[in-house]
Amino acid sequence: MEVLTDLPYRFEAEQVLSRAKAKQKKQHLETVEKLLEQVDGILSPRVLYRTAYIDQKKEKALVIEGLTFTSRILRVNLDPVERVFPYIITCGEAFERFAASREDLLETYFLDEIGNLALGRVQEAFLGFLKDKYLLEEVGRMSPGSLEDWPLEEQRPLFALFGGGRVKELLGVELNEQLMMHPQKSLSGMAFASKTGFKSCRLCPRESCPGRRAPYDEAMLQRYLS
Ligand code: SF4
DSSP, X not given: OEEEOOOOOOOOHHHHHHHTTOSSHHHHHHHHHHHHHHHBTTBOOEEEXXXXXXXXXXXXXXXXXXXXXXXXXXXXXXXXXXXXXXXXEEOOHHHHHHHHHOOOHHHHHHHHHHHHHHHHHHHHHHHHHHXXXXXXXXXXXXOTTSBTTBOXXXXXXXXXXXXXXXXXXXXXXXXXXXXXXXXXXXXXXXXXXXXXXXXXXXXXXXXXXXXXXXXXXXXXXXXXXX
């Protein structure tokens, strides 16, 4: 189990404005630049991850180190591998507190996008780290709750792979009763060697998602579920 604290995530104000689909970008540029200056030192993205091994593969489920994960898509993705890399990423409590302290709605909105961008950047850097460290050709990933087939309830076994409460101790992240993470700007997932670099977005029909990283492929979804 390891905590990574220095993965790169930096970005420019223009990228925040593009993600936020802000009109009149020039007008907001100064606000976002100022926010980025203010969160410098407050925003400290960190990743907790470990390696884990698959005990058993069933038709629509897997047992990983004694814990059952139920998802046909995860099962298919893990068919050629025996090892996985569960992970949790957070922007940290200080960033959460700073964002919650702002009263200006526009600033709150931009801070939300800054947190989302930071999470996305760190996640990509983490997958690159795995490729280099474990000599993987490509890395796929899935997150509980991102697809109907792998619902949010699967946060429980994922956190249990880290010893449950130890996630709070090591990373400062905990699950509430609705299985949402606190700090809110956190994400969790399972990474694995994948020749195609699987992304859940390929099988997710959600329209107008600002976080989309690959086009939806309905035929591919049917192949996975058949
Ligand atoms: S399209 Fe959006 S909601 Fe769907 S998996 Fe990708 S990032 Fe998540």
